[in-house]
Amino acid sequence: MVMTDNLSGERRRQGRIEVVCGSMFSGKTEELIRRMKRAKFAKQKVEIFKPSIDTRYSDEDVVSHxxxxxxxxxxxxxxxILLLASDIEVVGIDEAQFLDEGLVGVCNQLANNGVRVIVAGLDMDYQGVPFGPIPALCAIADEVTKVHAICVKCGALAYVSHRLVANNRRVLLGEQQEYEPLCRECYQKALEAEGATHPEDDTEEDRQTATAPSHNH
Known part of the structure; x- marks a missing residue:
């Protein structure tokens, strides 16, 4: 927790927003857990939240790959989060791309009240389109850390999570059977091989159709 001296010499907490974003398999959750455990070790009051639809490893625990x-x-x-985070010094939020746009205001309010907020999430969906509240959170964050997976095709830094299964729903929980991290070049090659349209060619109607949530794993 960042602390500063005020005029009376007392110590006060300085609220801030930290965003950890990137593709799948890039270590976002791993970094979130690391920061939260350090805060707990420092005897700070911490609470971590995740969307209830994310039950891949556990209904309640946040689990990294x-x-x-x-x-x-x-x-x-x-x-x-505001209802459950009273008297909390450090708030962590995992898989934030699945939450609503109101998360931006919630994080701002917490930070303005002196809370350190650490958010982890996908910055783009499987089509390379900015995902949920993450882009707006990056804009207002005090610190943004972009982490990268490794492209499974060529070993370069990954750019996007390429979906391996035929499903156009935007929210499709999955693992290595459903997604692979690809660099920009290998992603374009994969799209061409599939005969898929590029994200910028999609119509708004197509994108709306693709946002229907799914609880499939």
């Missing part, structure tokens, strides 16, 4: 675990509170909407 490397099986690191930290207990969390599942929520259905961003507004629940």
């Amino acid at each position: 490397d099986q690191n675990v930290i207990h969390s509170t599942p929520i259905d909407s961003s507004g629940n």
Whole structure:
């Protein structure tokens, strides 16, 4: 927690928003867990939240792909965070791309009240389109960390999570059977091989259709 001296010499907390974003398999959740555990070690009051639809590894725990675990509170909407985070010094939010746009205002309010907010999430969906509240959170964040997976085709830094299964729903929970990290060049080659349209060629109607949520794993 960042601390500063005020005029009376007392110490006060300085609220801030930290965003950790990138493609799947890039270590976002791993970094979130690391920062939260450091805060707990420093005897700070912490609480971590995740969307209730994310039940891939656990209904309640936040679990990284490397099986690191930290207990969390599942929520259905961003507004629940304000109700549940009273008297908390550090708030963590995993898979934030699945939450509503109100998360931006919630994070701002928490930070303005002196809370350190750490948000992890996908910055783009499988079509390379900015995902949920993450882009807006990056804009207002005090610090943005973009992490990268490694392209499974060529070993370069990955750019996007390429979906391997035929499903045009935007929200499709999955793992390595459903997604692979690809660099920009290999992603374009994959799209050409599939005969797929590029994201910028999609109509607005197509994108709306693709946002229907799914609880498939």
